[in-house]
Amino acid sequence: MTYDGLYEMLEHDHAKVKQLFKEYIENEDISKYNEMKKELVVHMKGEEEFYYPKAKKADEDLVEHGIEEHEKVRSLIGALGQLGENDGEFMAKLRELKMAVEHHVDEEEHKLFPKSKDTLSDNEEKEIVEKIEEEKSKAM
Ligand SMILES: [Fe+2]
Ligand SMILES: [Fe+2]
Numbered sequence: 001m002t003y004d005g006l007y008e009m010l011e012h013d014h015a016k017v018k019q020l021f022k023e024y025i026e027n028e029d030i031s032k033y034n035e036m037k038k039e040l041v042v043h044m045k046g047e048e049e050f051y052y053p054k055a056k057k058a059d060e061d062l063v064e065h066g067i068e069e070h071e072k073v074r075s076l077i078g079a080l081g082q083l084g085e086n087d088g089e090f091m092a093k094l095r096e097l098k099m100a101v102e103h104h105v106d107e108e109e110h111k112l113f114p115k116s117k118d119t120l121s122d123n124e125e126k127e128i129v130e131k132i133e134e135e136k137s138k139a140m
Contacts, residue, residue: 058119
């Protein structure tokens, strides 16, 4: 699917991840968890490779903070992989992951995106969308 705007594309990913979390928690369908994990990993990689370097012009500290939060999310995903879904601690860790993701998404949507909207040119945004879409088509 092609999106016109960079922020629409990133926010669409965020909404998709939130939806998959919900579906996993409601139905305990591990395929939803695996799909969510893949979405998250690809989304974070795309942001780090193509969006964050440009967004640093808008606010370097927010971007550095965002990378730290991505690291936290990746480490929780790693811990969940070690536990496996039948482990008693899995749901507690999953809730931790869900909170970390929701917090991070909220900061991006309410702090970083508004700032970078004012800073990046249309062409830069278009280029980021193209690169992220290319990366996704390879990964998905
Ligand atoms: Fe992010
Ligand atoms: Fe994001």
